[in-house]
Amino acid sequence: MTTMNSRERILKMFAGEELDRPPCFSGFGNVTTEGLKALNQNFAATHLDAKMMAAAAASTYKLFGFECAVAPFDLCIEAEAMGCEINVYAHSEDLLYPTIKKKLILNEAELDFVVPSGLTGRGRVPLMVDVIKQLKKDIGNEAAIGSFVLGPFTLAGQIMELNDLLKLSFKKPDKIGKLLDQMSDVIIQVAQEYEKAGVDYISVREMGATSDVLSPRVFKSLILPYLKKIFAKITVPSVLHICGKTNDIVHAMAESGARAISVDQKNDVAETRKKLGPKALIFGNYDPYNVLVAGTPDLVRQTIKKCMDDGVSAVWPGCDIWPTVPPENMKAMMDEVRKYRR
Amino acid sequence: MATEEKTKEIKEKLRNAVIQYDEDASKEAAQEALNEGLDANDAIFNGLVSGMEEVGRLFEAQEYFVPEMLMCADALYAGLDILKPHVKQLDLGMKGSVVIGTVEGDVHDIGKNIVKMMFDVAGFTVYDLGRDVPLDKFVQEQMKTDSDLVCLSAMMTTTMTGMKKVIDDLRAKNPNVKIMLGGAPVSQDVADKYGADGYAKDASNALKDAINMVSSLKKLKDEAEAKKAK
Numbered sequence: 001m002t003t004m005n006s007r008e009r010i011l012k013m014f015a016g017e018e019l020d021r022p023p024c025f026s027g028f029g030n031v032t033t034e035g036l037k038a039l040n041q042n043f044a045a046t047h048l049d050a051k052m053m054a055a056a057a058a059s060t061y062k063l064f065g066f067e068c069a070v071a072p073f074d075l076c077i078e079a080e081a082m083g084c085e086i087n088v089y090a091h092s093e094d095l096l097y098p099t100i101k102k103k104l105i106l107n108e109a110e111l112d113f114v115v116p117s118g119l120t121g122r123g124r125v126p127l128m129v130d131v132i133k134q135l136k137k138d139i140g141n142e143a144a145i146g147s148f149v150l151g152p153f154t155l156a157g158q159i160m161e162l163n164d165l166l167k168l169s170f171k172k173p174d175k176i177g178k179l180l181d182q183m184s185d186v187i188i189q190v191a192q193e194y195e196k197a198g199v200d201y202i203s204v205r206e207m208g209a210t211s212d213v214l215s216p217r218v219f220k221s222l223i224l225p226y227l228k229k230i231f232a233k234i235t236v237p238s239v240l241h242i243c244g245k246t247n248d249i250v251h252a253m254a255e256s257g258a259r260a261i262s263v264d265q266k267n268d269v270a271e272t273r274k275k276l277g278p279k280a281l282i283f284g285n286y287d288p289y290n291v292l293v294a295g296t297p298d299l300v301r302q303t304i305k306k307c308m309d310d311g312v313s314a315v316w317p318g319c320d321i322w323p324t325v326p327p328e329n330m331k332a333m334m335d336e337v338r339k340y341r342r
Numbered sequence: 343m344a345t346e347e348k349t350k351e352i353k354e355k356l357r358n359a360v361i362q363y364d365e366d367a368s369k370e371a372a373q374e375a376l377n378e379g380l381d382a383n384d385a386i387f388n389g390l391v392s393g394m395e396e397v398g399r400l401f402e403a404q405e406y407f408v409p410e411m412l413m414c415a416d417a418l419y420a421g422l423d424i425l426k427p428h429v430k431q432l433d434l435g436m437k438g439s440v441v442i443g444t445v446e447g448d449v450h451d452i453g454k455n456i457v458k459m460m461f462d463v464a465g466f467t468v469y470d471l472g473r474d475v476p477l478d479k480f481v482q483e484q485m486k487t488d489s490d491l492v493c494l495s496a497m498m499t500t501t502m503t504g505m506k507k508v509i510d511d512l513r514a515k516n517p518n519v520k521i522m523l524g525g526a527p528v529s530q531d532v533a534d535k536y537g538a539d540g541y542a543k544d545a546s547n548a549l550k551d552a553i554n555m556v557s558s559l560k561k562l563k564d565e566a567e568a569k570k571a572k
Contacts, residue, residue, distance in 0.1 A: 087474075089447065094507075096447035097500050099474060163412060163452060170409040212526070213408040244526065289499040289527060294535075319499055 006067035010144040011200065013313060014237035014259055016279065022314050024337040025068035027148055027203030027239050027262060027283070029320040033095075034327055035059030043323070044090045047074055047098050050127050054134035060321075061143040064330040068144040071131045072124070073320070074098040075205070078150055078183075078190055079158035080123035083116060095323050105160035108168060111175050113159075115182050120193045132197035144200040149191050151206025151240075152183035152226040153214075166213070173222055184226045188233045195236050203239040203262065204230060210244030220252050231257030239283060243318055250275055264318025265291075273311035281313040286333075288317035293325045297332035304336040344378035352380060356389025356421055361396050363413035365420040372424035382428035390418050390425075391463055408452065415459055422463060429465060438464070441483045442493040443471030445504045450497035453524050457493060457542065457551075477504055481511045484519060494538075496525040506536045513537060522551070 004012070010023045036043060039055050046052045057071040074097045076086045083104055089096040105113055116122065128147065135145045150158065156179050157165050169176045191202050208214075209223050231238055240258035242249070243266070250272045253261040260281030263272065269285050276282065284307065286292065291303045307315055315337050344352070352375045359368035368390075375385040397414045400406040406414075440461050444451050451473040461468050469487050471479055484492050492512060496502040505523055512519055523533050524542040533541035542551045 092446070094447075094477075094504060095500075096504075097498075099447060099449045162450065163455075166409040166452075167412050167416075170413065211404075211407075215404075215407045218407070218409075289502070290529065290531065294531075322499055322503070324503075 007144045021340045024315040029073035031056045033323045044088045050130040054131045070146045129197040136198045147194045148203040152180040154208035155183045157208045180226045201237040207243045212244040216248045227256040269310040283314045283316035300332040301336045353389040357393035360393025368417040368421035372421035382425045439467040439489040440491040441469045441489045443475040444473035444495045448501035454495040491520045493522045499527040
């Protein structure tokens, strides 16, 4: 077999072609402390500077051969574009991810919310476009370049109190439906902007809709229609990610129109593979903290092998990779995937 | 004084109001309990809390999810607000105060609020620091209030690691303080590694843990009363 590079491997997989082994990549942040150290970069500043963000995003591929580069690293881009102020914790020496400082919708009466116009010129959306272009130029021929947007429910949870969102989903589903529709339009605009900049794939992170929080019934009736709307508008390969309990919603996830579904360690992937058949793209499902960061290289190897034996289409973490991952664990993961044969 | 039958009926009403997340029914039943001269403690523990225990069971059985649980909590508070002023001061031989909050970088507070509710029910003095709390603040607040218990919550892996720092600081300053962790990414393993006294892995678990804590406090109280009676 002719050798293929990481990007080719990932694109072939999305195209449904047979591969010798699954790719090992992610749809979420995977910057490492090792990478930041090599670049001599501070984490808080990295979120606000295109050059720094692109360099950090590319570093995991460059250092460990992890097969993609993904930016951004935080979950605030869309909410910020709508007018939320963010906190990057510039004062802190710890690794803290930016969060939203103040919500836009503070009570039920404020649900009649108007999305500002010119969204793609606001907040850090232009910065993200710049980051994606820099990544394409730097390693875009060798590694897959990915980005992510939030799902409509998770995004609604960024701009209003989660407490209210959850209760109103139950009490006033019509009102929440209308808000989710608006969120979908925001998400589509941002995703299309990333596509124009040249991303190879986009993940939609809808972790707020996990079965740990919401019933599969509400997921299907309230959220799935808007996910379908979003995936219908994304033209590059797309991934729907939901963490936590997902065993009872994998069919619905597959129905969303996403090219692939992404699940975490709580999903029984062997069972999901049976449910969705041999052709479905299922990404997952190792625990990026308890295994990859806190585990031994042996545990990493066993876990990664099990993911592949269970039938994942790509070895992919259940969430962002926590930066303090030991280099020997990254190496153990990459080795285990490279030597695997179906 | 209400008859035994009437007492039972009112407590059942409180319990059902919580289970059916009916705030109005909870208020009405709480008022009825006072009018009929029920012991407020009895009404809280064997009415409202008993309802919340059932809610925990329904959550575990995946009949209820977080939205329902939040609405049940609202119903519990509706009754509790009426009954609480009538609770006789619990004499537990300990101060019964707790510092609680979600660690810096994390803006999720639903799990934390459910645990807080159980401490409210138990008559603890609760120092709620809210969410996205700078790590030093936990230690400062514990020192200031001399609280027996500190509860730290983190909903994301990306913020969980901050808890270790708080625990180390607390232990260095006050070895006797009890520390409980909560949140989706926390495991027994993490709790052990970080040196915490207990952990709650999800809302239902947090609820159960808090109820256990409350029950054991109640036992202490009953024992204290039995001693007094002798």
